[in-house]
Amino acid sequence: MGASSIAVAEAREQAKALDREDPLAFTRAEFNVPTTAQIASTRLAEDSATPENDDDNKSVYLCGNSLGLQPKRTGTRINQYLRTWATQGVQGHFKPLADSPLPTWLDADAKAAELIAPIVGASESEVAVMQTLTTNLHLLMSAFYHPDINGRHKIILESRAFPSDHFAVESQLRHHGLSPETSMITVQSPFSQDNVLSTYDIMSVISTNAADTALILLPGIQYYTGQLLDIPVITAFAHKHGIFVIWDLAHAVGNVPLSLHAWDVDAAAWCTYKYLNGGPGCIGGLFVHERNSLVTKAITDPHPEEGYTNRLAGWWGNDKSTRFAMANKFHPVGGAAGFQLSNPSVLDITSLSASLEVFQLAGGVKELRKKSLKLTGFLEELLNGMSEEDRAIFRIITPSDPDQRGAQLSILLEEGLLGGVMTELEKRSVIVDERKPDVIRVAPAPLYNTFEECVAFVEAFSEALAAARKTKV
Template identity: 70%
Template sequence: MNASSDQSHFSNLRAQAEILDGEDGLRHLRDEFQVPTKADIKRTTLEQPQQQKQQDRNDPAPADETIACTYLCGNSLGLQPKRTATRINQYLQTWSTQAVQGHFKPLDDSPLPTWLDADARAAKSMASIVGADESEVAVMQTLTANLHLLMSAFYRPDPKGKHKIILESKAFPSDHFAVLSQIRHHGLSPSTSMVTIESPYSEDALITTYDIQSIISKHASDTALILLPGVQYYTGQLLDIPTITAYAHKHNIFIIWDLAHAVGNVPLHLHDWDVDAAAWCTYKYLNGGPGCIGGMFINSRNSLVTTTIADEEPERGYGKRLSGWWGNDKATRFQMETKFHPVKGAAGFQLSNPSILDITSLSASLEVFELAGGVSPLREKSKRLTAFLEQCLSLLSEDAKQLFRIITPSDPDQRGAQLSLLLADNILDPVMKELETSGVIIDERKPNVVRVAPAPLYNSFEDCVAFAEAFELALVATQKDL
């Protein structure tokens, strides 16, 4: 069978997708998002030229103007919630009418908190998504900055004792850069103080819990810190966070989790799992917008404040953290004293006052998570979506299936909302071009991997079929050119 001679499998899949979408209790959430049309993603201007608009008033709308693109790239950048523009406009109105009073003055007809309290409100919403006490979460800075802040507080190497940092060999480049710079910052060499994990058995960059535990055991006596991803960005593999955390603690090693691809994607129970610390971004599955403000979790036992505001030397009671304006206790923050009185919990790790524009954008999306009932029901839909996507790919023509294979674990409990597809050599660019022409948006990781991420907040089972059909056509077209 080839794509040109028999595509009955797509008719059957579309019928199945229609049933599954009809049974989906979360399908209404798609209406909460701005889904670009096929015409939108082809456009080279913010809006249609005026001449084209006039023509469209006289002619029936072109199909591409009304048909949504197939967007399966939420693992890179989530779509914009419709309420984001409303909330940002309310923020702008507050700024324009209240100016500096917006820091302290609540408005009766605005759902937004005062700017002084915006970070605390966002942290409360975020705490339920990551499974933490409100005091253990701070909305602040960006992902890599937060990783550096955590390592500056908790990586205190002893060259004659514990000094190594363990991370995966295929860590996201910015995590790798952060570890390298932290090691060098302490006058150490990565050749002796950095240990990378890779499986001797997997050709697809997958690492098992056993692989990780083996490396921990081997280097336990001189390892000071571990940095691992909750979901590995390249393969989409979900690591066993509670088991690995417990194993690190058994060997008296502090562990930090990079949750960039896990937060809003899979259920997290950071407090119950006794995680030491974690950091994440908010522009992927959390839909906060490109480069939006990040988040941080610090276990309550690692952020204790043992002083009171009346103490003469409050700095003695807040440990190793860096200090800044916004980490100072609100009761004394505007008294302009030079003694630092840290806020209890993760909020005491904050430095500068946060971007209220960012927090407003993020909070708009967190409202949608509340409408969904949290991450758990989204995870159940996500498992069904990703499994259906896998089924769609398994039914492609034999010609197409020869040109790719899935490198994400097949076990639904070992993956998030992502399938990574390893393509045959030298076909990545033409396949991506064909997909874009078909109105399909996914992302690539050179030299030969594409990542397909059906996000349960706004993706449908129909999207999975649309991708599979466009992907098969792209692969077969590429094969003809070889």
């Protein structure tokens, strides 16, 4: 494709036709897509909003796997929150306002849980919007990882897990006086040079270590390769061996349909700034299956602390009916909300909920997935159709099977090209992200990306490869 202007023109016409037929095309207008001038600028723009119907001057933003774009309604909702704070002060915790769409601050987390439950396939009581991803992983492990040095003590994770997952597992092991050298098992593929893991690879490691494994921590989608793991099959296999499974859904939530309750997932955690568009460093989320979050005794029972799974406790996890009684006696609300610690940031929740409203407009993740499959498949087709000269210096390491990936395609470049390619793409206002030493990750998000942008990316990518080759030589 890189060598033929005719091929580029034909691809662009095909993309325009696909965009015209797209039933979700309207959701793009819900987002602030940076212009080429804004991307190039080194100054803070006075107004972040971009002109309507001005796609010719907008950047090509394919980085939703790292940070989602800002929904236009985010500013509106945050301003409503700020006005509430300015005019009501502390009353904002309890006082509903007739002309405001926002819940009271006391109920903001419950409203966000209601919005996010269908995105992860859970009941409202099984999810909580709280803390951050790694914090939530630690909270879950503190509640459900109970090592026995003479029995089950191992934790299984993938060999190339996101570093913070490694850090969390290693520190949990040391917290219990264990060594990662003897209690941490990593899964790697004996066959794939890119460590794309088959379900068999994972199940084989589980089988080998079943007798002394207490916990498994795996990603729903692997951040580097973009591979979607078979969550229900792996979960069921782990349960056959009596092993508790926690899923890191950072790259899966809002990207692919999830059915955490129906899949019998034990627990999961996620961030909200990628495909959920909550904003940089926004509040995280947590799922705990209802069987693992039961509260079976009333606070008036002689030993109420025996009526629930012990966990690191905090004020906001306390039952709302007694929370403001200020008694020094913790009794959690039933469900995932009972794992909360401090009162959550209402500013963060307001930002996240603004984006979740757009998910509702789109009809949910299942509808988005239909478009995503077409969008990512189209991008893959364009990349595979590039010139032989281009194809000789890159390859896609994400599985080609659409059922084994989300929106992201990871492109492995010939050694030494990454810096030059990223520089050239940025010059052309094309935003993707890099994972050193040699991978760029490209993620067309169905809420705001278009088929025509896929063509624009591939055209810019071919030009970037040519420029980077010259620089390298």
